[in-house]
Amino acid sequence: MSWNRVCDLDALIANSGMGALVKGRQLALFYLPTQEPAVFALDNWDPIGKAFVIARGIVGDIKGEVCVASPLYKQHFSLQTGQCLEQPDVSVPVWPVKVEKGEVWVNTTA
16 A cells, blocks of 8 residues: 555644645545544545535534535535445545554555
8 A cells, every 4th residue: 555644633623624635636634533533535526516625515424424515515425435325326435544643644546
């Protein structure tokens, strides 16, 4: 696996999303300090709204599934699987994340 350092953990805002450019790919990082894992990485591209906006979505929980609501048409995407909860045939890629010594690392080749 090829891990890429993205940022320090303290650069992320708790319970919110932030965009990051990793190896030419736009990602949406979400830091949820009460979850395990605490950091999730999804593609920033909303396949329904056709725009790079997922990082600006609102995080929440639907029936125990931690998700983000796209700011465009409000579809919810699982932070763990990327699957759209309203349209199961639609999903966004998710990427492995690890936090080591206060640094956030993402593997975009997995």
